Amino acid sequence: MQITFCGAAGTVTGSSYLVETTGGRFLVDCGMFQGSKEIRQLNRQEFIFNPGKLDFVLLTHAHVDHSGLLPKLWKSGFKKKIFTTKATRQLCGIVLPDSGHIQEMEVEWRNRKHQRAGVPLENPLYTAAEALQCLGLFEPKSYNEEFLPLPGVRVRFLDAGHILGSSIIEVFITEDGVTTKIVFSGDLGQNNQPIIQDPTLVAEADYVLIESTYGNRLHEDHTQKVDLLRKIIIESVNSGGNLVIPAFAVGRTQDLLYYIKNLLRSGQIPRIPVYIDSPMAVSVTEIYRDNPDCYDEETRQLFAAHESPFEFPNLKFIRTAEQSKLLNATAKGAVIISANGMCEAGRILHHLKHNLWRPESHILFVGYQADETLGRRLLEGAKVVKIMGEEVGVHAKIHSIGGFSAHADQAGLMDWLAGFTQKPRSIFIVHGENGAQTELAALIKHRLNIDSFIPKWGERFTLNTEPRLEQELQIPQLPNYTLEKTVNDLEHCIMQLHNQIKQSDFTQATPEINQLKQLISQLESEYKNLA
Ligand SMILES: [Zn+2]
Structure with missing residues (x-):
């Protein structure tokens, strides 16, 4: 064989x-x-x-x-x-x-x-x-x-x-x-x-x-990371801002719910509103609910005691774009878990735009942030970032917990x-x-x-x-010159900008959107010259 x-x-x-x-x-x-x-x-x-x-x-x-x-x-x-x-x-x-x-x-x-x-x-x-x-x-x-x-x-x-x-x-x-x-x-x-x-x-x-x-x-110790999560939630409650957590829709979001529910049950954190704002994470959580045969013993016991980790007072699942926009505008003192995990697209961008500039807000990273993603730039301490064409000053406190892998x-x-x-x-x-x-x-x-x-x-x-x-087969040799890489990266950025606009459910052309579109076409023409 x-x-x-x-x-x-x-x-x-x-x-x-x-x-x-x-x-x-x-x-x-x-x-x-x-x-x-x-x-x-x-x-x-x-x-x-x-x-x-x-x-x-x-x-x-x-x-x-x-x-x-x-x-x-x-x-x-x-x-x-x-x-x-x-x-x-x-x-x-x-x-x-x-x-x-x-x-x-x-x-x-x-x-x-x-x-x-x-x-x-x-x-x-x-x-x-x-x-x-x-x-x-x-x-x-x-x-x-x-x-x-x-x-x-x-x-x-x-x-x-x-x-x-x-x-x-x-x-x-x-x-x-x-x-x-x-x-x-x-x-x-x-x-x-x-x-x-x-x-x-x-x-x-x-x-x-x-x-x-x-x-x-080697990963960080399990009890340490949960304690860190508790401290960051308390800190955000005390400062009166939101805690925004970019998280992958499959697995990480459900793990976070489990930990937050445990902290709530044991009275280690106050009863704060928690929102899951990602249609994919909402659907995936339903699949988690539908497969009790995959649970470990602790989770089985939680369900037997009618303590589902996916349900608790003040936990809300956000599906529609309208609900999400309302949340952008009104959330205060809440935990908002949204996708995608590296802040490249999706509703997380809106939550970052609404929270990064506020000194009372907190952003928590719980997953790997690849090179050149918005998540990585925030982790590296960027003071100003561009989100959907708009410059946003970073005044929120940025946290990161490893070991949730x-x-x-x-x-x-x-x-x-x-x-x-x-x-x-x-x-x-x-x-x-x-x-x-x-x-x-x-x-x-x-x-x-x-x-x-x-x-x-x-x-x-x-x-x-x-x-x-x-x-043996050889991976096709692809030229990898520095200029070529720059052009490729730029092309990728432009593509993501287009996708982000598309995903953002903009209904009317506000001056900001027109300005954003203008910036993108400017970038595109510069890219063409380079290519
Ligand atoms: Zn995998």
């Missing part, structure tokens, strides 16, 4: 592995590449396998970097089954059409530019409608349920404790009477995460693929590997940056005496005895 690394090999995103056996072939995950323009271009490449010849797909969880190219796979001729958990299927029902919508908007903007330049128009990677069609292929399986998608291939999903419905996948492949077991870690969660179970320990495997997002990092840190990854009572023959380290992978590989060798491979994109290994590298 052979395994080909079609993504998340040398990068964090684009998870996808092709397994070929004597009986057939299947894919584990089909994720989108995210990050720099060079990496994102891999999404536009033809698959390095024939999608029409796959027998089935296994999906570890709903995050776009694991599921985001499934609609493209469907579009390219794959019409067989995608096995995953029920919760993952439900979350994909929100995440994939949303991703299709983003593809459509980005292409629409680029095509306007192409039209002016007389360049051939692009098609979106896939549309929201195509994503919905692809969802028809999903077939839910329960944790621990064994099934045979193909003669000679047995599969079992185990809880990975990363987000709701996330899985570790065990695959047992029998060829010529010999059974080989491969374990795909998927994304592994932290122990003691709220709501969901801890990652399941697996006792045996011949080969393991392990993620390594935090392969060289949905990923295991280095210690968590090593603990999970130590759970194997039968030593795996080899470990493949995937889903991580170079430094994280090499440090984890060294630690695995030192502590567990197991050899690891750090596969590159497109590499294929034969797995019968000692893994043997059979094929």
